[in-house]
Every structure is written in structure tokens, then in C-alpha cells.
Amino acid sequence: MGRSFNIEINTKWCKNCGICLAFCPQKVFTWDEKQRIVISYPEKCTGCLLCEYRCPDLAIEVRKVEEESHE
Amino acid sequence: MSWKDYIKQQMFPLFTCSGCTHGTVTNAFARVADELKLDKNKTVIVCAIGCAGRIPTFLDFPVLRVTHGRALAFATGIKLSRPDVKVIALMGDGDALAIGGNHFIHAARRNIDMTAIVSRNEIYGMTGGQYAPTTPAGARATTAPYGMLEPAFDTCKVAEAAGATYVARSDAYHVQHLQRTLKAALQHKGFAVVEVLTSCPTQFGRRNNLADPAKMLERIKEMTVTKAQAEKMTPEELAGKFVIGEFVNTSRPELTEIYAQAFAGMGV
Numbered sequence: 001m002g003r004s005f006n007i008e009i010n011t012k013w014c015k016n017c018g019i020c021l022a023f024c025p026q027k028v029f030t031w032d033e034k035q036r037i038v039i040s041y042p043e044k045c046t047g048c049l050l051c052e053y054r055c056p057d058l059a060i061e062v063r064k065v066e067e068e069s070h071e
Numbered sequence: 072m073s074w075k076d077y078i079k080q081q082m083f084p085l086f087t088c089s090g091c092t093h094g095t096v097t098n099a100f101a102r103v104a105d106e107l108k109l110d111k112n113k114t115v116i117v118c119a120i121g122c123a124g125r126i127p128t129f130l131d132f133p134v135l136r137v138t139h140g141r142a143l144a145f146a147t148g149i150k151l152s153r154p155d156v157k158v159i160a161l162m163g164d165g166d167a168l169a170i171g172g173n174h175f176i177h178a179a180r181r182n183i184d185m186t187a188i189v190s191r192n193e194i195y196g197m198t199g200g201q202y203a204p205t206t207p208a209g210a211r212a213t214t215a216p217y218g219m220l221e222p223a224f225d226t227c228k229v230a231e232a233a234g235a236t237y238v239a240r241s242d243a244y245h246v247q248h249l250q251r252t253l254k255a256a257l258q259h260k261g262f263a264v265v266e267v268l269t270s271c272p273t274q275f276g277r278r279n280n281l282a283d284p285a286k287m288l289e290r291i292k293e294m295t296v297t298k299a300q301a302e303k304m305t306p307e308e309l310a311g312k313f314v315i316g317e318f319v320n321t322s323r324p325e326l327t328e329i330y331a332q333a334f335a336g337m338g339v
Binding site: 012013014015016017018019021022023050053054055056057058059 | 078083084085087089090091092093094097098099101102243244246247250284285289
């Protein structure tokens with residue numbers, strides 16, 4: 001598993017509509033107790049960028065983390 | 072440069088309601104603008120009134136915001152006076168097809184070189200949820216409490232019949248298709264029309280049991296079919312569905328070039 005992605009939600013822009021949560025193929029996002037979006041399983045992210053493209057508030061950014069050698 | 076350089080970050084967050092997919096169109100547009108490296112000094116965005124008409128003011132371009140429905144009329148003026156400038160009109164469905172319906176068909180007839188992006192959310196959102204010419208039959212709106220009785224407009228067929236040389240439809244669910252379509256439309260020479268199916272959870276959704284933004288987008292996913300899928304379907308199966316893809320991509324003489332030729336050598 002060399003690939004990993006860094007997901008960032010700009011909480012000042014996000015309106016917690018839940019579109020990223022509903023359509024993420026890997027179910028990376030969940031609701032917290034105040035009905036806000038949280039990134040619960042960033043390790044499952046495959047970097048498909050669909051959340052970033054679908055976000056109606058342009059609040060999500062997914063960046064590829066540079067590979068580090070684990071040997 | 073990244074796509075973030077094409078939006079006015081200091082004005083964000085967007086004024087739209089939670090889950091309004093007009094924002095998705097803005098998202099796709101900013102990314103395509105970055106991909107095509109649009110020159111901000113050689114591009115004008117014209118928009119008018121309504122939710123879809125206000126969003127372009129968040130884009131970092133010279134933006135002209137005009138009276139309701141007249142985006143294409145003002146855009147025609149800009150293009151004729153400055154043919155070297157790229158003109159893009161971002162409109163809503165009520166703006167483009169009801170109030171500005173005549174401007175829409177005549178801009179298509181003239182084949183003037185500009186891109187018209189029509190966001191179809193099937194309702195007048197900003198004014199309180201009145202029905203639009205695109206509201207599907209049976210759907211409820213403030214002015215249609217017993218359900219919409221009239222049939223809806225097919226934007227792409229209207230544009231095709233009026234003579235637009237690029238006509239395509241995409242939606243806010245199939246975002247990669249949306250970006251490809253916007254890119255092709257912006258590169259087209261002549262009048263290009265892109266209809267984008269969007270959702271309004273606040274005004275349309277709330278009255279039609281779809282107040283959840285994700286459910287609203289799920290509805291768009293279910294009502295769209297690709298051209299290849301549509302060919303295998305019967306007219307009964309296609310009722311209420313929207314075909315996404317490119318419908319027209321031709322070329323014919325463009326208005327500003329016709330003008331330039333007609334007045335060449337006359338010192339005008």
C-alpha cells in the first residue's frame with residue numbers, strides 16, 4: 001500500500017449538505033453528533049476526486065501524499 | 072495557476088443553500104477554465120438574475136450582471152463590439168428559456184461565437200419556488216399546488232431547432248462528463264449551448280419529498296441516460312428521462328465573421 005491521500009474540508013465554506021458522504025464509493029466520510037461532515041476513514045480513500053468535483057461549495061481538496069519509503 | 076485562481080476566494084462561502092448544485096457547475100467551470108488557461112483579460116462572463124445568475128459573480132473574471140433574461144442580449148453586444156473577446160453567458164433555466172426565451176433562440180439563429188451554459192434546476196428558486204417552463208409535469212411548486220399541469224421545455228431540442236452549432240446536455244451528478252462537456256463547448260467556434268441538470272433542495276425538493284440534497288442528486292442520477300443507453304430504450308421507457316451527451320457539433324458561418332467580411336475595406 002504505497003498510495004495515500006490527504007483529504008481536507010474547508011469548514012468555513014462547507015454547508016454540510018452530505019453529498020460527499022452519500023456518493024463517496026469508499027464511504028470515507030461520516031456525520032458527527034452535530035450533523036457535520038467528518039473524515040473518518042481517510043486511509044480508505046482511493047483518490048478518485050469525485051467528492052472534490054461534486055462539492056457544491058468547492059470546500060473539499062484531495063491531495064496525493066508523497067510516497068515515503070518504509071523499508 | 073490552479074482552479075482556485077479562477078474564483079474570488081475572498082467572497083466565499085457561496086450564498087447558495089446547502090446542497091444547491093449550481094455550485095457544482097461553478098466548481099466544474101473553474102476547473103475547466105484552469106485547464107484551458109482562459110485569459111482573464113480576454114474573457115467576459117455575462118449573467119443575469121436568479122440563483123444561477125448570481126453565482127458567476129464569484130468567478131474571478133470580468134463579470135457583467137444584467138437585467139432578468141437579457142444575458143444573451145448584452146453578450147451579443149459585447150461580442151459584436153469586441154470580436155476578439157471570449158464571451159460566456161451563465162444562466163438559469165427561467166432566465167434563458169422563459170424571460171429570455173427570445174434572446175436564446177435568436178442568439179442560436181445568428182450563430183454568434185459564444186458559450187451559453189443553462190443550469191436547469193426546474194424551479195424559480197430565488198423568488199420563492201414558482202414553477203418554471205422546465206418544471207416536470209406533476210411536480211409541486213408554489214404556483215402549482217396541485218402539481219404542474221403543463222409539459223416542460225426540452226432546451227436541447229429548442230437550441231438545435233433554432234440553429235445552435237454545438238448542443239449538449241450534462242448534469243451535476245456525472246461531474247467528469249460535465250467537465251468534458253464544458254471544455255468542448257468553450258472550445259467550440261459558434262453558438263454553443265450546454266444544459267446542465269442541477270438540483271434545488273430548498274424550493275423544489277422541499278415541496279416534492281426530496282429535501283435531502285443527496286436524494287435530490289440521486290434523482291438526477293436516476294433520470295439521466297447516456298445516448299447509447301437511450302438508443303436501446305422504447306419511447307415509453309424514455310418518458311421523463313434526460314439523455315446526456317452531445318447532440319449537435321457542426322459549423323456554419325459565424326455572425327462576427329459575416330459582419331467583418333461585409334464591412335471589409337469600408338473603413339467601418
